[in-house]
Amino acid sequence: MKKIKTQYNRRSFLKVSAAAGGGMLIGFSWLAGCVTDSKANLAIPNEWYDINGYIKIGDTGLVTIYSPNPEIGQNVKTSMPMIVAEELDVDWAHVVVEQAPLNTGFYQNQFAGGSLSIRRGWNALRMAGATGRRMLLEAAAKEWNVPLTNLKTDKGIISEMNGDRQLTYGDIASKAVAIDVPEEISLKDIKDFKIIGTSKKNVDAEKIITGTPLFGIDFKRAGMLVAMIAHPPAFGMRLIDFNQEEIKQMNGVKDAFKINISSEEPSWSDEKGFHELIAIVGDAMWPLMKAKKAIKANWTATSELENSEIHQKRLEKALKSGSVVDSRKDGDVAMAFVKATKIVEQTYYSPFLPHNTLEPMNFFAHVTENAAELVGPTQTPEALEGSVSKFLNIPIENITVNMTRIGGGFGRRLYTHFGVEAAAISKKTGTPIKLIYSREDDMTQGTYRPAYLATYKAGLDENNKLIAFSVKGSGLPEGAVFPNRFPAGAVDHYSAEKFNVTTNITTGAWRAPRSHFTAGAEQSFLDEVAELAGQDPIDFRLNLFNRAQHNPVGDNYDYDAERYAGVLKLIKEKSNWGEKKPGIFRGVAAYFCHASYVAEVVDLILVNGQPKIKKVWCAVDCGIVINPDAAINMIQGGVIDGIGHAMYSELTFNDGATNQTNFDSYQLIRHDQAPESIEVFFVNSDVAPTGLGEPGLPPAVGALANALYKATGERFSRQPFINQMKKAIPLG
Amino acid sequence: MPTYNLKINGKSHSIKADSDTPLLWILRDHVNLVGTKFGCGIAQCGACTVHLNGNAARSCSIPIANAQDLNITTIEGLSDDGTHPVQEAWKHIDVPQCGYCQSGQIMSAAALLKNNPSPTDEDIDTAMKGNICRCGTYVRIKEAIKIASTL
Numbered sequence: 078m079k080k081i082k083t084q085y086n087r088r089s090f091l092k093v094s095a096a097a098g099g100g101m102l103i104g105f106s107w108l109a110g111c112v113t114d115s116k117a118n119l120a121i122p123n124e125w126y127d128i129n130g131y132i133k134i135g136d137t138g139l140v141t142i143y144s145p146n147p148e149i150g151q152n153v154k155t156s157m158p159m160i161v162a163e164e165l166d167v168d169w170a171h172v173v174v175e176q177a178p179l180n181t182g183f184y185q186n187q188f189a190g191g192s193l194s195i196r197r198g199w200n201a202l203r204m205a206g207a208t209g210r211r212m213l214l215e216a217a218a219k220e221w222n223v224p225l226t227n228l229k230t231d232k233g234i235i236s237e238m239n240g241d242r243q244l245t246y247g248d249i250a251s252k253a254v255a256i257d258v259p260e261e262i263s264l265k266d267i268k269d270f271k272i273i274g275t276s277k278k279n280v281d282a283e284k285i286i287t288g289t290p291l292f293g294i295d296f297k298r299a300g301m302l303v304a305m306i307a308h309p310p311a312f313g314m315r316l317i318d319f320n321q322e323e324i325k326q327m328n329g330v331k332d333a334f335k336i337n338i339s340s341e342e343p344s345w346s347d348e349k350g351f352h353e354l355i356a357i358v359g360d361a362m363w364p365l366m367k368a369k370k371a372i373k374a375n376w377t378a379t380s381e382l383e384n385s386e387i388h389q390k391r392l393e394k395a396l397k398s399g400s401v402v403d404s405r406k407d408g409d410v411a412m413a414f415v416k417a418t419k420i421v422e423q424t425y426y427s428p429f430l431p432h433n434t435l436e437p438m439n440f441f442a443h444v445t446e447n448a449a450e451l452v453g454p455t456q457t458p459e460a461l462e463g464s465v466s467k468f469l470n471i472p473i474e475n476i477t478v479n480m481t482r483i484g485g486g487f488g489r490r491l492y493t494h495f496g497v498e499a500a501a502i503s504k505k506t507g508t509p510i511k512l513i514y515s516r517e518d519d520m521t522q523g524t525y526r527p528a529y530l531a532t533y534k535a536g537l538d539e540n541n542k543l544i545a546f547s548v549k550g551s552g553l554p555e556g557a558v559f560p561n562r563f564p565a566g567a568v569d570h571y572s573a574e575k576f577n578v579t580t581n582i583t584t585g586a587w588r589a590p591r592s593h594f595t596a597g598a599e600q601s602f603l604d605e606v607a608e609l610a611g612q613d614p615i616d617f618r619l620n621l622f623n624r625a626q627h628n629p630v631g632d633n634y635d636y637d638a639e640r641y642a643g644v645l646k647l648i649k650e651k652s653n654w655g656e657k658k659p660g661i662f663r664g665v666a667a668y669f670c671h672a673s674y675v676a677e678v679v680d681l682i683l684v685n686g687q688p689k690i691k692k693v694w695c696a697v698d699c700g701i702v703i704n705p706d707a708a709i710n711m712i713q714g715g716v717i718d719g720i721g722h723a724m725y726s727e728l729t730f731n732d733g734a735t736n737q738t739n740f741d742s743y744q745l746i747r748h749d750q751a752p753e754s755i756e757v758f759f760v761n762s763d764v765a766p767t768g769l770g771e772p773g774l775p776p777a778v779g780a781l782a783n784a785l786y787k788a789t790g791e792r793f794s795r796q797p798f799i800n801q802m803k804k805a806i807p808l809g
Numbered sequence: 810m811p812t813y814n815l816k817i818n819g820k821s822h823s824i825k826a827d828s829d830t831p832l833l834w835i836l837r838d839h840v841n842l843v844g845t846k847f848g849c850g851i852a853q854c855g856a857c858t859v860h861l862n863g864n865a866a867r868s869c870s871i872p873i874a875n876a877q878d879l880n881i882t883t884i885e886g887l888s889d890d891g892t893h894p895v896q897e898a899w900k901h902i903d904v905p906q907c908g909y910c911q912s913g914q915i916m917s918a919a920a921l922l923k924n925n926p927s928p929t930d931e932d933i934d935t936a937m938k939g940n941i942c943r944c945g946t947y948v949r950i951k952e953a954i955k956i957a958s959t960l
Contacts, residue, residue, distance in 0.1 A: 150907030150944045278903050285908035286899045287891040288844015288884030292909060295843040303838075328810075328827070361838040363830045366850070435848050435856055435943045436909045484846075484909030485943050516849040706903055710949065714906050717945025740853035740941065749934035751947035 119171055126250040128212060129258070130183045131161050131205035138233055138247030140167050143177035146198065147189040147456050148281075149486030150714075151770040152707040155280045157198055159703055163272040164206025164265060167246065168232040174280040179458040179478040189456040189483075190491050190586065192671035192768020195703060199765050207262045215259075216252040217244060267701065267763045276706035281482060293453035293481040294439045294513060301441070301509040302331060304502045305365045307355040307372050308522045311733030312581050313382045316353045319374035324357060327371060329364020333357045336501040338494060340467060346460040348494035350583035351522055356502045358510060366515065380581050382733030385428075388553055391578045392426075392530035395551035399576035405560035406572045407631045413545035413570035417536025421609050425533070425598035427796040428727035429553070430526040431735075432587060433745060436484020437519045442499035443509035448475040449500055453511075454483035456490040464493045465500045487718075488586035492524045517738045525728060526587030529557045529594045533602040536570075541610035543568055543621070548599070551576040554584060557591035557598075563641065563669065564603070566634030567621035582730065588718060589771035592670035593778065597723060597796070600666035600779025605792060614665055614783070615649050618642075636669045640698050643760055644676035647696035651758050652678040661691065664783025666776040672767035673699040674760075677716065679752075679780040683788055688802065690720065690752035693780070695773065697757060700764035708769055709757040715773025716755050721746025723778040727797050744799075813873050817842070818886025824873065832868040832876045833857045836883060844884035844912045848941070855940030858913040858920075859883050865920035867939075884912035887919060895919045898957035906944035914940045918954050927958055 122135025133141040142158035142165075158174045179187055186197040210230055217235045218225045227238050236243040246253075284291050309316055316335065324333040339352035355372060359365050381387075414420060440453035442465075449469055455461050458478040466473045483490060499512040514522075531550035538544045546568040550558035558575035565571055587593070607617035619642055624630075626638035645667050648654070654665070660682055667676035678694040693716050702708050725744040729736045737743035782793040785802075793801055815822045817840060824839050831850075836842045836859070845868055848856030852867035859868045860882035887893045891900075895918045905911045914937070921928055921936040928936065933954050942950065 150905075152906070276903075278900065279905055279908075281908060282900050282903060282905060283891055285905045285911050286884075286896045286915060287888075288842070288912045290843050292846075294847065297841070297843075361834060362847075363827065363834040363838070367829075433943055434909075435846075435854065435907070435941065437847065483907060485907045487943075513847070516851075516854075710903065710906060710946070713948055714945035717947060718943075721945065739851055740849045741851060745941050745943065746945070746947075747939075747941060748937040748947050748950070751945070753930070753948075755948050 122247070124251065126254045128209040128250065128253055129205055130177070130180070131202070132165060132209045134246050134250035136247050136250065138171055138245045140165070140172050140233070140246065141175055142172055143175050145177045145184040145187050146194040147187070147458065147480045147483055147486070148176065149189045149456060149483040149490070151189065151194065151711060152279060152704065153189070153194045154482070155277055155707060156195060156703040157202055158280070159272050159277055160199065160202035161206040163270055164203045165209045166230040166232065169272050169277055171233055176480055176482070179462060179480070181459055187458055189486055190488065192673070192770040192772060194768065196672060196767045203264050204262065207264050208258060211259050211262050212253045212256040213246050213249055215256045216249045220249065220252060273701065273703050274705065277704055279707065291482045292436055292484050293441065294436055294484070296441050296452050296481060296511060298441065298443070298509045301511055302358050302360060302506060303362055303365065304356055304358045304499070304510045304512045305369055305515065306498055306512065306518065307357070307369055307374070308351040308518065309376050311382055312350055312583070313378055313380040313733045314376045315379045316355065317375040317377055319355050319372055324368050324372060327364065327368045329359045329361060330368050331358050331360070332506060333368070334505055336498060336505065338468060338497045338501055340464070342467070344460065344464065346457055346491060346493045347464055348492070348497070348583070350581070354498065356498070356505070358502060358506055362513060369515070383580060383582065384731045385729040388528055388580065388730065391580070392528065392551045392553065395576040395578045396530060396532055396549050399551060399578070401574045402556070402577050403558065403560055403575040404573060405565055405631070407565070407568070408570035410545055410547050410570045410572040414534070414536045416538065417545055418539045419537040419609055420534065421605055422532065422534040423602050423605060423792065423794055425531050425594070425794045427529050427594045427597070428729065429528045429582065429584070430587060430722060430726055431520045431523040431728055431743070432485070432487040432489035433520065433743070434485030434487060434489050437516055438489070438495040438514040439512055440496045440499035441509065441511045442496070442503040444469060444500050444503040447471055450477050451496055451500065452479045452481060453496065454481055454490055455493065455496060456483070456486045457493060461493040461496040464497050468497050469500060469504060487588040488590065489524060491586055516740070520738055520743060521735050524583050524585035526593070527552045527555060527584040531557065531594070531598050533598060535602070535606045537606070537610055541612070543606060543610065545570040547572045549574045549576070551578050553578045553580040553582065557594040559591070559595060559635065561633060561635040562595070563625070563634070563636055564621050566629045566631060566638070567625040569630055571630065589670055589774045592668065592771070592775045593719065596666065596668040596670070596775030597778030597782060600668060600776060601782035601786070601792065601794065604664070604779070604783040604786065615645055615654055618645055618667065640674050641667065641669055644674045644696040644698050647758055647760060648676040648678055648694055651696060652694040654678065662784050662787035664780045664785070664787060666779030666783060668772070668776040668779070670775055671771045673697065673769060673772035675712070675772045675776050677776045677780040679777070679784040681784045681788060688785060688788060693752045693755045693777070695755065695757045696760065697769070697773070698760035698762060699769055699772070700762050700766040702759050703766055705759070708759070711769040712757045712773035713755040715771070716777045717746060717751050719774040719777030720752070720781050721750070723781055723796050724798050725750070813877055815873070815876055815881060816879070817881045818883060826873050828872060828874040830873045832859065832871040832873060832881070835873050836868060842883050842885050846909055846912060848910070854910070855917060856910050856913040858916040858940065860916060860920055863920065863923055865917045884916060887915065893919060894957040894960035895922065895953070897960060898953040901956060902949050902953040904946050904949045904953050906946055910940060910942045914942065914950055918950070918957065922954070922958055928954065
């Protein structure tokens, strides 16, 4: 057992207990509806007892566990409560899960980003469960007047070690609430885990498959109006005026007006592009959609209307003559390239991409004189609370934010403008409102993945040893270069240089920011270097990791070479890498980001000249795996996301506007283009768990590019690959 | 504003709306059946899939005037208690990630299996390629459809 100090006191528990069990959930009952379900033959409790901010126990033994973080599909609403339930030692069949409200006074890290929920929540969640178990045990010890050491727990039942007496958590919960929060508690040994490491079904599955209201877009409140916005038609333009009176007269329109959400001191998550918008309010969506089409507005250009040619030129210019904003240098790279007997160079590009969460941006807001209530899909409830407080000039303690289940995040809902816009509209109408974006609003007003360009160069000596490696990367607005990542530490003469480029297109985090590009570029480049060296691409990488592990170059690097090599070794074994399969073209890649290691092998065939992926093999080291089947699902999704965007998707610009506006002009990967199967293997580990939302995606890009090379003899360096595919091979 | 009589999940509804109002918004805003989702509004993503006389249709692009006299089934009416074979298979495979597209996926899959009880991989691709899953649960969806075909 591991003893750790608890980090909280009784006060904080009481604070959140009141919030989680009472007032803040009023009017939110459709989201908390699972509380009324009976489960596994346990009756619905008459009384609930708040053990702490994470745990509520009913008098029948039913346990409610609050999941603190936003659920965007990464399955934390199941896996975070699993960790609490493990240490509480309850039967998972007796657990119901509720989404916790935002409570910065109690919960920590209530956001969904950086694959951090499980990684950062691990200790707090274990402590919450262990603390609850200890309080229940102490209450039972007091009740029976026996020492604590005479008692044990198993699946929600407390019993004597040397006696017949038993009681359930439900029996003693009313007394446990009066027990002081222990200052020190014991955590389970990893080998004693009964819930962690076993596959548990998604706690919202029943609601999802029956269409029960669950998402922000489904939220309704009596007296609520719906609203839509119209933003300028291009980046670099601003609203002057519009045919307001005409729009207000239209059927189904209650009001139409301008809002301005600009802030004097914008935070990282506040809107950078479109501050002045047209808002239209009514009872139902369709009249608003029609009214939007009838808007006649005057816009003015306030900065350059950029296009994709300008973007390409700026990226290229930065690589030639830009100022370096971040770098690393080991050895003498210039001299090493002079000495090299073979040199290879390749330039990689990826376009701007929208996130395209399938649930469009939306938010509910009800602003009153000195308070505001917000409900909806946000990855950053705390940032939203701050932005709304700042915008309305209402104290933070008077703002509540409740999180619904979220129809996709991918980084898009880290940004808060749609919540602030909802607050601005509610403030004007004086009613509760729900703002809903159209798909076009979402795709043309995005906070896009930046566009990137990078040139990689490598030099081999006469023994085919990699002696020189350089990367120069530019991006709109930030280059995708991680100077201390692999192969830093493994090459004597190494340089990495990052360049930034200005643009007025708004950009932001997009699933595995920058890594989704660097993994594709670096891993297909290393494939090319390995080929030049006449070596197997996995063995070539393993040699480099061996160097980094035993005789590293430079003072530091960002990865654990042994774990990195470990996933490559595992994928080599599981995929039978050396085996030749006629007609099957294989590519491999490995990448480390967000604290997890993933290696992937793509097997593809050509059907009428077009690639069809038969199978993707994945090896993952994310430490302890909480919920294995859900973890597999997450990696499978990352693979399809990576392959889909690298192969098919791009957002281009003309006169400041996107050329793609909806799924007719913008291609997302579809059923018939997805891999036929994706098999996932995890490294057995007792290291504290790290995240899975992002790390599965980046290596898929490189593995795909390398498999396409085997199939076509062409290197794929410019995304989306489909454009080059059309040129390389005639359509079947 | 005209009144329309719609038969949704076996119940009759009398609804006042403009004739061009898409069935999607009738369901979501007028009848309060929000399981049918808004994704693109132009019949490209499949999130709004319902059954019209048993066939899969994109409700975002069906005006209410064209939906009269048809049997409309939404995800809420696919089964009484989430036990349609496709729903059972979805639970068994634990398909969803974010879950937003899944009611549309399930409706497309249920219509496919009704017309073709033992679909091949190609049949599944053809029937399902109008349904986007942004999270990438395609492999699981295919697996679940195959399981549902045996239930």
